[in-house]
Amino acid sequence: MARITLSNLAHSYFRSPKSEADFALKEMDHVWDDGGAYALLGASGCGKTTLLNIISGLVHPSQGRVLFGDRDVTNAPTAERNIAQVFQFPVVYDTMTVRENLAFPLKNRGMDPAYIQSRVAQIAAMIGMEATLDRKARGLTADAKQKISLGRGMVREDVNAILFDEPLTVIDPHMKWELRTQLKLLHREFGHTMIYVTHDQTEALTFADKVVVLHDGRVVQMGTPEELFETPEHTFVGYFIGSPGMNLLDAEIHGDHATIAGGTVPLAATYAPQKGRTQIGVRPEYTEMTTGIGLPARILRIEDVGRHRIIRAEVAGSQISVIVPEGQPVGADLTHVRFDPARVNVYADDWRVKGASA
Amino acid sequence: MDKTQNNRAWFLVLPVLVLVAFSAVIPLMTVVNYAFNDTFGQNQFFWNGLGWFEDLLASDRMHEALGRQVLFSGIILAIEVPLGIYIALNMPKSGFWSSFCLVLMALPLLIPFNVVGTIWQIFGRVDIGLLGHTLAAMGIDYNYTNDPLDAWLTIIVMDVWHWTSLVALLCYAGLQSIPQAYYQAARIDQASRWSTFRYIELPKMAGVLLIAVLLRFMDSFMIYTEPFVLTGGGPGNSTTFLSIDLVKMAVGQFDLGPAAAFSLMYFLVILLVSWVFYTVMTTLDKQETK
Numbered sequence: 001m002a003r004i005t006l007s008n009l010a011h012s013y014f015r016s017p018k019s020e021a022d023f024a025l026k027e028m029d030h031v032w033d034d035g036g037a038y039a040l041l042g043a044s045g046c047g048k049t050t051l052l053n054i055i056s057g058l059v060h061p062s063q064g065r066v067l068f069g070d071r072d073v074t075n076a077p078t079a080e081r082n083i084a085q086v087f088q089f090p091v092v093y094d095t096m097t098v099r100e101n102l103a104f105p106l107k108n109r110g111m112d113p114a115y116i117q118s119r120v121a122q123i124a125a126m127i128g129m130e131a132t133l134d135r136k137a138r139g140l141t142a143d144a145k146q147k148i149s150l151g152r153g154m155v156r157e158d159v160n161a162i163l164f165d166e167p168l169t170v171i172d173p174h175m176k177w178e179l180r181t182q183l184k185l186l187h188r189e190f191g192h193t194m195i196y197v198t199h200d201q202t203e204a205l206t207f208a209d210k211v212v213v214l215h216d217g218r219v220v221q222m223g224t225p226e227e228l229f230e231t232p233e234h235t236f237v238g239y240f241i242g243s244p245g246m247n248l249l250d251a252e253i254h255g256d257h258a259t260i261a262g263g264t265v266p267l268a269a270t271y272a273p274q275k276g277r278t279q280i281g282v283r284p285e286y287t288e289m290t291t292g293i294g295l296p297a298r299i300l301r302i303e304d305v306g307r308h309r310i311i312r313a314e315v316a317g318s319q320i321s322v323i324v325p326e327g328q329p330v331g332a333d334l335t336h337v338r339f340d341p342a343r344v345n346v347y348a349d350d351w352r353v354k355g356a357s358a
Numbered sequence: 359m360d361k362t363q364n365n366r367a368w369f370l371v372l373p374v375l376v377l378v379a380f381s382a383v384i385p386l387m388t389v390v391n392y393a394f395n396d397t398f399g400q401n402q403f404f405w406n407g408l409g410w411f412e413d414l415l416a417s418d419r420m421h422e423a424l425g426r427q428v429l430f431s432g433i434i435l436a437i438e439v440p441l442g443i444y445i446a447l448n449m450p451k452s453g454f455w456s457s458f459c460l461v462l463m464a465l466p467l468l469i470p471f472n473v474v475g476t477i478w479q480i481f482g483r484v485d486i487g488l489l490g491h492t493l494a495a496m497g498i499d500y501n502y503t504n505d506p507l508d509a510w511l512t513i514i515v516m517d518v519w520h521w522t523s524l525v526a527l528l529c530y531a532g533l534q535s536i537p538q539a540y541y542q543a544a545r546i547d548q549a550s551r552w553s554t555f556r557y558i559e560l561p562k563m564a565g566v567l568l569i570a571v572l573l574r575f576m577d578s579f580m581i582y583t584e585p586f587v588l589t590g591g592g593p594g595n596s597t598t599f600l601s602i603d604l605v606k607m608a609v610g611q612f613d614l615g616p617a618a619a620f621s622l623m624y625f626l627v628i629l630l631v632s633w634v635f636y637t638v639m640t641t642l643d644k645q646e647t648k
């Protein structure tokens with residue numbers, strides 16, 4: 001086990017990348033602490049898998065270094081890094097039984113047969129496959145195969161890190177919950193560094209202590225689920241995390257207030273004048289419809305999602321969402337929208353601007 | 359679901375039946391006719407029962423030809439299958455060199471059989487052939503027209519040159535169908551090169567490999583043109599394989615009865631071996647699935 005450091009790292013799939021757009025991963029410095037449970041969150045195609053493959057050594061980065069502890073492993077082959085990785089789609093060795101599949105990584109490391117036996121039994125119990133241990137892996141269903149892949153990922157106790165690349169995509173929903181809980185337990189018990197790639201925010205937020213949000217080949221924010229929710233550092237984080245995502249409105253910033261199409265929105269802090277495109281972002285949870293205070297808004301439709309209702313409304317030409325707690329009546333007299341000043345974030349060219357408290 | 363039953367649909371098979379009858383069944387029946395009869399010409403036939411078959415089964419000539427044939431098929435399978443796999447594993451997987459290798463490998467397969475025989479016949483000649491002359495110049499006593507061992511070696515090398523590509527190309531196709539994730543998983547699991555081959559590549563190649571072995575067995579067991587052009591079955595009878603012997607018997611000696619019986623047995627042997635081979639392999643396959 002070791003701390004994993006990515007230093008000055010960048011990767012491009014082109015042999016001679018010309019511009020920044022050619023890079024699948026933009027230059028980054030990042031540290032994964034030993035024993036952390038991380039979720040790597042981002043839309044499809046943002047470089048999550050590339051980043052994972054660079055850590056495990058399946059892909060050699062175009063520039064920069066990868067360090068395990070103090071050791072530079074940038075040029076070390078995958079096998080030498082002793083890392084476990086579970087892929088999005090099941091990979092099992094067809095001609096082996098389930099037991100042989102689980103034992104394979106241990107056997108390759110020349111472990112003691114008695115130890116292999118007991119460890120395989122332990123893992124089989126964890127993934128709930130004790131009954132099928134002696135079956136050939138070939139005829140099994142996709143989710144049984146994926147459970148074997150997961151088991152193979154977890155079977156080595158001495159790995160430097162376990163990387164999960166959207167491992168639960170093919171698993172059915174109730175098993176998903178179960179396996180995620182198992183992974184979490186496993187993390188508590190053994191303290192492996194775990195990096196869990198997903199584009200599902202629920203999965204990320206329930207699994208991880210720290211969530212790393214990747215957007216367009218760049219780490220835009222790393223933080224606890226709460227930090228990501230309250231103070232998204234980038235508009236992408238605001239929009240991607242939360243259901244529905246953050247409301248973003250083009251606004252002019254004037255010190256302690258913002259103006260949107262002539263209307264004024266008070267801010268909890270004072271901001272220096274900003275260059276570029278300025279926006280304010282407020283979570284639907286901190287937005288409310290009023291009968292006259294705030295900005296004029298037009299209700300487009302109301303969605304009932306069970307626990308609460310979501311109002312989709314239009315403000316100054318942009319769509320926003322408002323979460324209405326259960327029981328609160330919604331009527332035609334709600335013609336304005338108000339934001340909680342303490343929860344309004346200011347963005348300049350998509351990045352959050354810190355204000356000086358008034 | 360209710361299926362429409364209409365037995366008149368069987369008539370649709372008729373054209374195929376007629377075609378097969380004229381192309382295979384009727385000629386085969388003529389052979390059967392000769393195999394059970396004796397004739398002195400003028401279309402007069404005398405019933406001979408199993409006489410020809412008994413004669414052949416007891417004849418040393420047939421036993422020796424069969425022995426040579428089995429040895430030959432065994433040797434070329436033992437060389438071409440592992441060599442083909444080895445070549446397929448080491449071929450470039452994509453890009454220009456992959457296409458280049460594919461074309462290069464396909465070339466021997468496109469040359470007509472008797473041309474292959476002629477190429478090697480000239481190539482091996484001590485007086486003008488590049489191979490034969492070079493060997494002679496190096497002081498090696500090589501002469502495929504006099505020495506049975508040299509004749510065998512030349513025929514085997516020729517067959518390997520001609521047909522290894524087929525095994526390699528089939529294996530290559532099998533290898534190309536393996537998703538990259540399998541190799542990645544093997545690297546993650548710290549599998550050795552041998553384990554990767556044994557547990558990933560070989561199982562995925564098994565299907566095409568089965569076909570390759572079957573094709574190579576049948577072809578080598580029936581081989582005629584190339585050794586006939588190269589050595590004509592000599593020196594002596596040392597490279598007289600079954601089909602060469604058959605032609606000698608039928609066309610050279612005009613012993614149509616024994617030749618017909620020979621043909622039938624030859625045909626049945628190939629059919630039997632292929633069937634056994636196929637059945638064994640497919641049952642093994644099914645057991646693995648269970």
